[in-house]
Amino acid sequence: MKKEISRREFMARITAAGFGALVASTTNAWGLEAITNPLATYPNRDWEKVYRDLWAYDSRYTFTCAPNDTHNCLLNAHVRQGVITRIGPTMKYGEAVDLLGNGTSHRWDPRVCQKGLALTRRFYGDRRVNGTMVRAGYKKWYEAGFPRGADGRPPEQYFQRARDEWVRMSHDEGAVIVAAALKNIAETYTGDEGKRKLKEQHYDEATIEATQGVGTQVMKFRGGMPLLGMTRVFGMYRMANSIALLDSHIRGVGPDKAMGPKGFDNYSWHTDLPPGHTMVTGQQTVEFDLNSVEQAKTVVVWGMNWITTKMPDAHWLTEARMKGTRVVVIACEYSATATKGDDVLVVRPGTTPALALGFANVIMQENLYDKEYVQQWTDMPILVRMDTLKYLKAAEVFGGDPAVLKQTFIVKDGEKTPPPIQQTVQNVVPEKLRLEWGDYVFWDAKKNAAQPLTRDDVGKNSKAVDAMLEGSIEVTLADGSKVRCRPVFDLVKEYAAHFTPQTVEELTWAPAAAVQKLARHFAQEPGTTLFALGMGPNQFFNSDNKDRDVFLLASLTGNVGKIGGNVGSYAGNYRTALFNGAPQYINEDPFDIELDETKSARPKQYWRAESAHYYNHEDHPLRVGNALLTGKTHMPCPTKSLWFANANSILGNVKWHYNMVVNALPKIELIAVNEWWWSTSCEWADVVFGVDSWAELKHPDMTASVTNPFLLVFPKTPIPRIFNTIGDIEVYATVASKLADLTGDNRFNDYWKFVREDRTDVYLQRILDHSTNTKGYSFKDLHEKAINGVPAIINSRTTPKNVGYDQLVDATPWYTKSGRLEFYREEDEFIDAGENLPVHREPVDSTFYEPNII
Ligand code: SF4
Structure with a gap:
């Protein structure tokens, strides 16, 4: 038998014997002259063990990855010597079932993307927030007893945001400062004296009046994309609801008069909301799970980069295409999705409302529309x-x-x-x-x-x-x-007639022949085309018309509300209505708290919603000339405190950033952030609470999705915290405990009782029990399954989920005045603006006819 040589010996011989010996040794070792069995003479491969060992691990656990991409992948973390070394898919989505035992398929596996695979870089990254950080100047302002000038403004020396030093402290110490600041701000702006100060600070009169002299009205809270964590992120609104207790102490009023603060919006703030959907259907947004594409004969991917942004669901598109689904891509660039297109229209940005009208015109002129659908379902x-x-x-x-x-x-x-x-x-x-x-x-x-x-x-x-x-x-x-x-119909047809294929080509750059050909194709087999729109086109000023026009096209071809024929708009994960029992948690009455875990809460909402757009506009309401367009129900209040979680979007990524940091932020007296990754928002904050990442959540949570049918739990994780962090939900409980100390009101503590007792599941179970789509699920069971890598399927009548299915199958009205898909808007505002019909307007932010304004 030939003697094997190790890799080390092999290298040593090369060095000792030089090249001639190398040739001889190689010839000998690899048997180059007589290749009867190369494997028998291959060098010892024990060195490869080093590489194989890279895959070894001591333990494994599951966690849920949930950025705002709508996928919510339940992942395996492999741990070696206490450190996560590798992340991978659980490969168990095929085992998911709903309450009736209906299953899914392993075609959903693997669910992960490159970003998920690389999350260890984030969990152990050098920008993790470690402890609670308080700006040095802010700490001094607190220690000095919150001094203010006669107009109520704090001295500038304490507010050198983004230039100041940071002081690291315990979460408890940070919570003391935040609780004291909240109380001080609410007291300062309460009563006539509070209104006087706001006036001296030159806030708009209408916004001062909107406070009604109640200091809590100038406090703003925001859980970023709250569906991404029903207790963790939505907890910020529960925190807001409890602030009504603070008002009751400051003004000496009871639950009937106490007022909670303001809660900022998310979906509409991000321009993810397609307002045309609401105008036509009364639904916030119409959409369908992305695997619906298999049920369609044609899919129109419109201003959406499905392949790049819907990573674990990209295969549904490519596989549908292999099975014969025609893929039409409409985009203003040749995108990754365009490579999958059977037809690709590369268009001028912001002009696709004209394209939709062009398709509609061909269909109406040639009498190709689905008359029965139009008569039954539209206005x-x-x-x-x-x-x-x-x-x-x-x-x-x-x-x-x-x-x-x-x-x-x-x-x-x-x-x-x-x-x-x-x-x-x-x-x-x-x-x-x-x-x-x-x-x-x-x-x-x-x-x-x-x-x-x-x-x-x-x-x-x-x-x-x-x-x-x-x-x-x-x-x-x-x-x-x-x-x-x-x-x-007659009015719409007359207007759409302006959009001949040739005119559409001039406006949009889509070839006239393609407009004609595709319009005829859409009409050929009604109810078999899916229109999947992205949020990119939402950014233009004509986005409401874009969606009204797309719904017009879809209605003329019978494509609203069918599993393989519908309209969808895809941006972030927004539909908190999937858990419509959420008020059990976020709006539990802080004056009447249910401490028995077996009983339901009695919700009463004290906080009120406010659009963050006003804050982004220095708290100005919308005034045009002498007209005040912002109505009473939407009138904002001045922003004096802002506390947010789970998003960099409200400050760090804010549009008009320079004006925000130079003119708007100096008027705000507390900016607090819960974060696990130091962002620009942290840089401009006063207090940053370092919180757990998904890898180390110690309080379970749950989420669902607008693009897939899964009900996901964030399991409690076994790994010790990587940095000095606590859960978001513990931050709220800790600040609440300090408010209890300041006011002597133990209801602040009771409000977070089950968090303190490590029983957050009680709140989660209440949400499940009171939500239409989840009633019947046990959180304990869901948690157990998630630990084993298996999600559940949400109860939504159909899988895939499909908005509009109920309307069509049961003949129930849409959420509009007429119960039909409404293309005519009779309200004065629309008539005055010339938009009572779905029209096209050249967008001011994407045109060569006007200066570019953004
Ligand atoms: S697709 Fe989204 S949720 Fe899934 S692993 Fe990637 S980043 Fe995470």
């Missing part, structure tokens, strides 16, 4: 008065009261809206609105007469089967007068 048969430009109301023609509705629950004055799990119909409308909306009218071409149309008359219940869609008609009203009316 296009409804008559519009040509004298007032308002919908013609049934009461104007037939007199009498609005019809009694079967599919809408009317909430009478003084009654409470039932919580979601007690609602028996999907539509809940206050009586005042029902009376204001009334019913509608269409012209029955067969009967040659006007007919009433109610919210119940949709889908298979639609009476508008023979509705006149084109032309105009003179209708006799109940008082005997006559009014000329036209159906919405």
Whole structure:
């Protein structure tokens, strides 16, 4: 038998014998002259063990990765000598089931992306926040007893943000400072004296009035993208709700008069909200799980880079294409997704509303539209008065009261809206609105007469089967007068006629022939095309029209609400309504806390929502000339404190950043941040609480998604904390304990009782029990499964999830006045702006006809 030589010996011989020996030795060792069995003479491979050992690990546990990309991957962390050395997919998504035992498939595996694989770089990164950091000047301001000038402003010397030194301290010490600052700010701006100070600081009069002299109104709280952590991130709003207790102490009022602070928005703030969806459907956003693409014959990927941004779901698109789904890509660049396109339209940015109208025009001109769908589901048969430009109301023609509705629950004055799990119909409308909306009218071409149309008359219940869609008609009203009316279809068709293929080519750069060809293709087989839109086009000033126009195209081709034919808008993970029992947690009444874990909470919301856009605009309401366009319900208050978690978007990435840091931030007297990665937001803050990363959460949490069907738990993790951090939820509990010390009110402590007792699961179970999509799940079971790498499937009637399915299958109304997909907007604001029809307008931020403004 030949003697094996080790790699070390091999190298030594080379060095000792020089090149000639190398050749001889190589020839000998590798048997180059007689290759009968090369493996028998291959050098000893024990050195490879070093590399194989790289994969060895001592233990393994699961954690959930949940940035705002909507995927929420449950991952395995491999630990060696106490350090996470490797991250990988659990490969167990195929074992997921829903409450009825319906399963999914292993085609969902592996669920991970390169960013998830590289997360160790983040968990152990040198920008992790270690302990609580307080700005030196801020600490001095606190120690000096929060001195202020006559106008209420703190001396500038204490507020040298981003230039100052940082002082590291315990989380407890940091919480003492934050609690004291919150109390001081609320006291300072309470009463007439508080209003006087705000006036001297030159805030807009309307915003000062909006405070009603209540100091807590100038405090703003924001859990960033709260669906990403139902207790951890949404906890910021629970914290806000508890601040009503502070107001009750400062003003000496009871629960009936106490006011909580303001909670900033997320989805709309990020421009993720496509407002056209709400205008047409009444839904916040319509979308479908991305694996729906397999059920479609055509998918139009519109301003969305599916391959790059929907990483673990990119395969659904490519596999659907292999199975025959036609992929149409509309983008303003040749994107990664464009490489998968059967048809690719590269367009001028911001012009796709014109493209949608161009498609709609071809379809209407050539009579290719799905007439039945239009009659059953859209407002296009409804008559519009040509004298007032308002919908013609049934009461104007037939007199009498609005019809009694079967599919809408009317909430009478003084009654409470039932919580979601007690609602028996999907539509809940206050009586005042029902009376204001009334019913509608269409012209029955067969009967040659006007007919009433109610919210119940949709889908298979639609009476508008023979509705006149084109032309105009003179209708006799109940008082005997006559009014000329036209159906919405006729108005839309006239407008869309401007968008001939040639005009569309000039506007958008999409070839005229392609506009014509694709329009005919979309109409060929109604209900088989998915329109997947990205958030990029949302950034343009005409984004509401973009979505109204896309819905128009989709409705003409029967593509709203079907599993393989629908419209979707994809940005962040926003739909907290997947947990519509969340008020059990975020809005538990701080004056009436339920300390028995077996009982439900009694929600009462004290905090009020405010759009962060006003803060980004130095707390100015929208004034144009002498007109104040911001209404009372949306009037912001001055921002004097801002505490946020889980996002760099409200400060670090804020638009108009220079103005923010130079002019807006100096007016704010407390900026507190919960973070685990030192961001620009931290740089401009006063207090930064270092919190746990996903790898080291000690309090479990949960989330769900708008693009996949999984209900995900963040399991408690066994690894010791990597840095000196605590959970976000513990930060709230700690600050609350300091507020309890300052006010002597133990309800601040009770409010976080189950966090203190390491029983956050009690709050999570309450959310599950009260949410339509999760009632019946046990958090304990979900947690156990997640530890073993298996998620659950959310109960959503269909998998894949699909907004609009209920409407179509059950013939229930959409969440609009007419119960139909509404393309006409009769409100004065829309008529005044010339946008009562879905139109195209050259966007000011993407045009060569105007200076670029952003
Ligand atoms: S796809 Fe998103 S959630 Fe999944 S591993 Fe990557 S970054 Fe994490």
